[in-house]
Amino acid sequence: MTVALIYVVLFVAAFAAYNFYVRSREQSKDYTSLKTVTFGDESAVTANRFASIVSVVALFAIWGAFTGSKLMPLHVPGPFVGDSAFTYTATKPGGETSDATVKIRVHKVGENVELPEPDPSTGFAKGDVAKIGAWRSGLVRAQVNDDGGGEDGYKVTAIDGKPIAPNQTVRFANGTVSMTPKGSLSVKPDSGWQMEPIWLPAPEAVVSRLGEIASEGYKNYTLWEHLWASLSRVLAGFALGSIVGIPLGYAMGLSSWFRGWFDPIVEFMRPVPPLALIPLVIIWFGIGEEGKVILLFLAALWIMTIAARAGVSGVNISKVHAAYSLGASKKQLLWRVIVPNSLPEIFTGARVAMGVCWGTVVAAELVAADRGAGMMIVNASKFQLTDIVIMGIILIGIIGYGIDILMRMAENYLVPWKGKG
Amino acid sequence: MGTLIIDDVSMRFELPNGGAVQALKNVSLELKKGELMSVLGPSGCGKTTLLNIVAGFLSPTEGKVILNEHDVIGPAAERGMVFQQGALFEWMNVRKNIAFGPDMAGKPAEETNAKVESLLQIVGLQDFADKMIYELSGGMQQRVALARCLANDPDVILMDEPLGALDALTREKMQGLVLKLWKETGKTIILITHSVEEALLLGERLLVMAPRPGRIHKEYQLPFAEMGVGKDLRLVKKEPQFGKVREEILSMIWDMEEEIMGRQEDAA
Numbered sequence: 001m002t003v004a005l006i007y008v009v010l011f012v013a014a015f016a017a018y019n020f021y022v023r024s025r026e027q028s029k030d031y032t033s034l035k036t037v038t039f040g041d042e043s044a045v046t047a048n049r050f051a052s053i054v055s056v057v058a059l060f061a062i063w064g065a066f067t068g069s070k071l072m073p074l075h076v077p078g079p080f081v082g083d084s085a086f087t088y089t090a091t092k093p094g095g096e097t098s099d100a101t102v103k104i105r106v107h108k109v110g111e112n113v114e115l116p117e118p119d120p121s122t123g124f125a126k127g128d129v130a131k132i133g134a135w136r137s138g139l140v141r142a143q144v145n146d147d148g149g150g151e152d153g154y155k156v157t158a159i160d161g162k163p164i165a166p167n168q169t170v171r172f173a174n175g176t177v178s179m180t181p182k183g184s185l186s187v188k189p190d191s192g193w194q195m196e197p198i199w200l201p202a203p204e205a206v207v208s209r210l211g212e213i214a215s216e217g218y219k220n221y222t223l224w225e226h227l228w229a230s231l232s233r234v235l236a237g238f239a240l241g242s243i244v245g246i247p248l249g250y251a252m253g254l255s256s257w258f259r260g261w262f263d264p265i266v267e268f269m270r271p272v273p274p275l276a277l278i279p280l281v282i283i284w285f286g287i288g289e290e291g292k293v294i295l296l297f298l299a300a301l302w303i304m305t306i307a308a309r310a311g312v313s314g315v316n317i318s319k320v321h322a323a324y325s326l327g328a329s330k331k332q333l334l335w336r337v338i339v340p341n342s343l344p345e346i347f348t349g350a351r352v353a354m355g356v357c358w359g360t361v362v363a364a365e366l367v368a369a370d371r372g373a374g375m376m377i378v379n380a381s382k383f384q385l386t387d388i389v390i391m392g393i394i395l396i397g398i399i400g401y402g403i404d405i406l407m408r409m410a411e412n413y414l415v416p417w418k419g420k421g
Numbered sequence: 422m423g424t425l426i427i428d429d430v431s432m433r434f435e436l437p438n439g440g441a442v443q444a445l446k447n448v449s450l451e452l453k454k455g456e457l458m459s460v461l462g463p464s465g466c467g468k469t470t471l472l473n474i475v476a477g478f479l480s481p482t483e484g485k486v487i488l489n490e491h492d493v494i495g496p497a498a499e500r501g502m503v504f505q506q507g508a509l510f511e512w513m514n515v516r517k518n519i520a521f522g523p524d525m526a527g528k529p530a531e532e533t534n535a536k537v538e539s540l541l542q543i544v545g546l547q548d549f550a551d552k553m554i555y556e557l558s559g560g561m562q563q564r565v566a567l568a569r570c571l572a573n574d575p576d577v578i579l580m581d582e583p584l585g586a587l588d589a590l591t592r593e594k595m596q597g598l599v600l601k602l603w604k605e606t607g608k609t610i611i612l613i614t615h616s617v618e619e620a621l622l623l624g625e626r627l628l629v630m631a632p633r634p635g636r637i638h639k640e641y642q643l644p645f646a647e648m649g650v651g652k653d654l655r656l657v658k659k660e661p662q663f664g665k666v667r668e669e670i671l672s673m674i675w676d677m678e679e680e681i682m683g684r685q686e687d688a689a
Contacts, residue, residue, distance in 0.1 A: 318508035321478055326522035326573050327498030336521075340512040417511035420555035 002193065006062060014054045060203060067202035068194050076193035079134040081106050083116060084189065086160050086172035088142050090125040093153030098123025102130065102140055106174070106189045109133040124148055130187060135196045137188035139180075155183055201387040206394070209387040218388065219379060221371045227395065230365060230373040233289070234357045234403075237296020241353060245301045246346060249308025250338070259309075266305055274299035274360040278367055287368035292361065299360045300353040307349020311342020344418040347411040354407055358400045373399075423454030423489065425475070425577055425609060430484035432470055432635075443634035444470045445481070450628070450637065454576075455607045457646055459614055459624030461670065463677050467635020468613050472579050475611065476502050488577060498522060501575030503566050503583040509554045515541075515565050516550045522573030533572075540568040543605070544598065560591035564598070571606060580612040584619065596622055596654055604650045617670050621645050621663060622654055629670060631677055633684075639673070641666065 038044040064072030085103045100121045107113040119127035124147035132138035142156055143149035157163060159170040159177050169178040175189035197205060214223045221229070251258040252266070277298055285291035315338060323337045365374025373396050380388035411418065432445040444467040452458060460468045473479045475486050477496040486493040488500065501522075502508075509518055516537055517524075523533040541547045544564040554562060563583055570578055583599075584592045596619060603610055614620050620627050625646045631638035643666070649657045657663060 316507045318504040318506075319510065321476070321496065322502060322504060322508040322569075323521070323525075324478075324496035325476060325498070325500060325502040325575075325579075326525060326569070328521075328525045332525050336525075337510065340510070343512070415512075417553060417555050420511060 003062060003066065007058070010058045010062070014051070014058070018048075018050060018054075063200070063203055066193065066195050067197070067200055067205075069202040069204055071202075071204055077190075078194040079106075079192045079196075080174045080190040081108060081134050082174075084172070084174040086177065088125070088156050088185070089158035089161070090143060090146055090149075091155060091157045092124070092148060093151060096124075097157070098125040098146075100125035100127045100142070100146070102128045102142060102185070102187070104138075104174075104187060104189065105129075105131040106134055107131060109136065132187060132189055134189070135191050137186055140185040140187055142185055143183070156185065159185075198384055198386060201390065206387045206391050209385075210391050213388065213391070218376055219371070223376075226371050226376045227373055227399065229369075229371045230358075230361050230396075231399065233292045233296055233361050233372070234354065236293045237361075238300045238350075238353055238357050240293065240297040241300025241357075242304050242350070244297075245304030246308045248301075249305040249310075250312055250334075250342075252305065253309045253312025253342075254334075254338075262305075266302055269298075270302045270306065274356065275363050278364055281364075282368065292364050292369070295364055296357045296361055299356050303349050303353040303356060304346070307345050307352075308342060310349075311345030312338055314345060315341045343415045344411075347407070347415055347418070351404060351407045351411070354403050355400065358396075358403060362396055423576055423609065425452040426487040427451070427471075427475065428484050428487060430471070430474060430481045430486065432467065432474065432479070433482045445474075446634035446636050448484075448635070448637055450640075452577075452609055452611070452626075454609055456625055457603050457610045457612070457623065458626040458628060459612045459620040460628045460630060461614060461617060461620040461674070462630030462635075462638070463632055463674055463681065465635075465681070466630040466632040466677075468630050469581060470635065471630075472581055472611065472613055475577070476500055476579050498526065498573050499576045501570035501573055501578045503563075503570050503578065503580040505582045506559065506562065506586045509562055509565055509569070511554050514551050514553050515546060515557070518554065518565055519568045519572050521569060526573075536572055537568075540572055543571075543602070544568045558591075559587055560595060563587065563595060567598070567602060571602065571608075575608070577609045577611065580610065582613055582615060585615060592619075593654060597649070599623055600646060600650050603646070617667055617674070618658065620670075621667060622649055622657060627670075629673060632681060638677075641670075 032038070032044050032046075035041065035044055061072060061074075063069070065075050068075050068078050083103065083105050085101050087099050087101050089097050089099050091097050098121075100123065101119040103116040103118065105113055105116050113131055115129045115131055118129045121127050125142075126145045126147070128140055128142050128145065130138050130140050143154055146154070148154055156179070157165075160172050162170045164170045164177070164179050166179050166181045166183060169176050171177075175187060178186045178188070180186055201209075210223075217223065218226065248258075248262065252262055253259070274295060277295055281291045281295045281298075285294055319337055319341065320333065323333050328336065361372070362374035365372035366378045369375035373392055377389045377392035377396075380386075380392065427448060427450050430445055430448045431443070434442045434444055436442060448467075448471060460471070462468050470479065474481050475493065477486075477493050477500065480494070493500070496502075510521065513521070519537045519540055520533050523536065537550075538547075541550050544567055546561060546564055546568070549557060549561060554565065557565065566583065580599075584595050587595060599610075599612070600623065602608070612620075612623050614623070621643060622645055624641075624643055627641040627643055629638045629640070630636065645657050645660070645663060648660070
C-alpha cells in the first residue's frame with residue numbers, strides 16, 4: 001500500500017517536473033509539436049523515452065529504498081539495530097513492587113553478538129538481558145531470576161510504568177512488549193519499513209548472486225546450462241511444431257478434405273492451454289527432455305497451423321488469378337505466390353508461438369525438471385533463496401523479451417512488405 | 422489465327438437458398454486480332470463474369486469460348502489479365518514482377534532481361550526497376566501490371582477496370598498509355614470499365630451490356646480510340662460526336678438503372 005502510494009507520488013512528481021522543464025525551454029518544431037489536436041490523435045502519442053528511463057530508475061530506487069540497498073542513498077527506516085532497554089515493574093502477591101531493567105541487544109540476523117551485562121538491581125526484581133535478531137522477536141522470562149519470582153501470584157504488572165496484563169501489548173522506546181498468557185514478555189523491536197532479505201533482497205544481493213551462480217552454478221549445472229536447457233527445449237519444440245504445423249496449415253488452406261479432416265482437431269486443441277497438457281505429458285513421456293519437447297511441440301503446433309492456414313486464406317484471389325494467367329503451374333503458384341504471401345502471417349504466428357513456448361517451458365520446469373530456468377527458481381524458492389528466485393525471474397523476462405525482439409528483427413528483414421500489400 | 426470467339430455463352434449461378442441468377446444469357450461475339458473493345462454496363466450486368474469466363478477462371482454453363490481455334494478450358498498465358506489492384510506480388514521488386522511470366526515458362530534469363538528492360542522503357546519505369554511494389558504510387562503499380570502482362574506476350578489482354586482505383590489525372594495519363602500500348606503491340610484487348618468516357622476513349626468497339634439476365638444490349642463502332650493514339654485525349658473529348666454518343670449511352674444506362682430500381686420496388 002505504502003509502496004503503491006510512493007510509486008504514484010514518484011510518477012506524478014516526475015511528470016510535473018518534466019512538464020515544467022519542457023515548458024521552460026524553447027519548443028521544438030517537429031511536425032507533432034505543431035499539431036493543435038493531440039488528445040485523441042493516436043499518431044501524436046509516442047512513448048516518451050525520458051519517462052521510460054525514469055520509470056525503470058524509479059522501480060530500482062523503490063526496490064533499493066525498501067531493501068536498504070547500498071546503491072541507494074535514501075532509505076525508508078530500517079529495523080531497529082543496537083541496544084535498547086525497558087524497565088518492568090514486578091508485584092508480589094502481597095502488593096510490594098520492585099523495578100528492574102531488561103537490556104536488549106538487537107543484531108542483524110547471522111551476526112554473533114555478546115549478551116549485554118545485566119544492570120545491578122536493588123529490589124527483589126533483578127535485571128535481565130536478551131539478544132534478538134532484527135525483524136525477529138524474543139521471549140524474556142523477566143521474573144525467573146527475581147527473588148520470589150517462582151511464588152504463586154508473583155507477576156509483572158507494568159512496562160516503563162505502563163500497566164500490562166496477559167495478552168496486552170505496550171510500547172517501549174524501540175519496539176513493543178506483549179505479555180503471553182503465561183506471563184512471559186515477548187519483545188518485538190521495531191521492524192521498520194524495509195523488507196527482510198528473505199522476502200526481498202537488495203538489488204546488489206541479486207547481482208552478486210548472479211555472479212556467484214554464473215561462476216559456480218546451481219544444483220550441478222551452471223547458470224548458462226540452466227538457461228540453455230530451457231532455450232534449447234523451446235527451440236526444439238518450436239522447430240518441430242513449425243515443421244509439422246506449417247505444411248499442415250498449407251494443406252488445410254488448399255484442400256477441402258484436409259481442412260475438413262483436421263478442423264475439428266485444430267479447433268478443439270487450440271483453446272486448450274498447453275499447461276493443461278503437462279500432467280498428461282508427464283504420465284505418457286515422463287519428466288525428461290522428451291516430454292518437455294513434446295509439450296512445446298504441441299504448444300507451437302496449433303499456433304503455427306492456424307497461422308499458415310490464415311496465410312493461405314489471406315491471399316488475394318487476384319494474385320492467384322494473375323499468376324495462373326501468367327502461365328504459372330500449381331507448383332509454381334504454391335512456391336512463388338502462396339508461400340511468400342503467407343510469410344507475414346507465419347511470422348506473426350511464430351512470434352506468438354515462441355512467447356507461448358517460453359511461458360510453457362518455464363511452467364513445465366516448475367513442475368519437474370533436473371535443470372532449466374524454471375527448475376532453478378522453484379528449487380531456490382524451496383530453500384527461501386529469494387535472491388535466486390528474483391534473479392531467475394529477471395533472466396526469464398530478459399530472454400523472453402530478447403526472443404521477441406529477435407523475431408521482430410527477423411520479420412522486418414525477411415518480410416519487409418508486411419502490412420503494405 | 423488470333424480470333425477470339427465467344428459462342429452463345431450463358432452463365433447461371435445456383436444460389437444456396439434454391440434460387441438461381443442468370444448472370445449471362447446467350448452472349449455471342451467475335452473479336453479479331455488487334456481489336457480494342459471496351460465493355461460498359463450497370464452493376465450486375467455480368468461484365469466481370471464474362472471476362473472471368475474468357476480468362477478461364479469460370480466455365481460457362483452453356484456455350485464456349487474459342488481462341489486460336491481451340492476451346493478455352495482454364496487460365497493460360499495466351500490470355501493475359503490486368504486487375505484493378507492488389508494483383509502484384511509485394512515480395513518481388515518491379516523487375517521480378519514483370520519477369521514473372523517468362524520465368525514461369527522457363528525462358529532464358531538473358532532474353533527475359535532484355536524484354537523487361539524494353540518494357541520498363543515503354544511504361545516509363547526505367548528508374549524504378551529495383552523498387553519494391555509497395556514503394557510505388559497507384560499509377561506506377563498499374564504500369565507494372567501492364568508491363569507484367571505484356572512480358573508474357575499474350576494473344577488477348579483482359580483488363581478488369583484497370584484504372585478504376587486511380588485519381589482522375591493519373592487515370593487520364595494511363596488511358597493514353599493503354600492506347601499507345603494497344604497501337605504499338607497490336608494486341609487484342611477487352612477492357613471493362615465503369616466510366617462512360619473511358620469506354621468511349623478506349624474502345625474501337627464498345628459493348629453496352631444490360632442486366633438480369635446479363636446480355637449484350639448494344640454495340641458501337643467508334644473512331645475515338647484511333648483518333649486518340651498519341652494525342653491529347655482532352656481534344657478527343659471535345660469532339661461534338663464524342664459528346665453526343667456519351668449522352669446517348671449515359672441515358673441508356675440511366676434507364677437501365679431506373680428499371681432495376683423499379684423492379685426492386687415492385688418486388689418489395
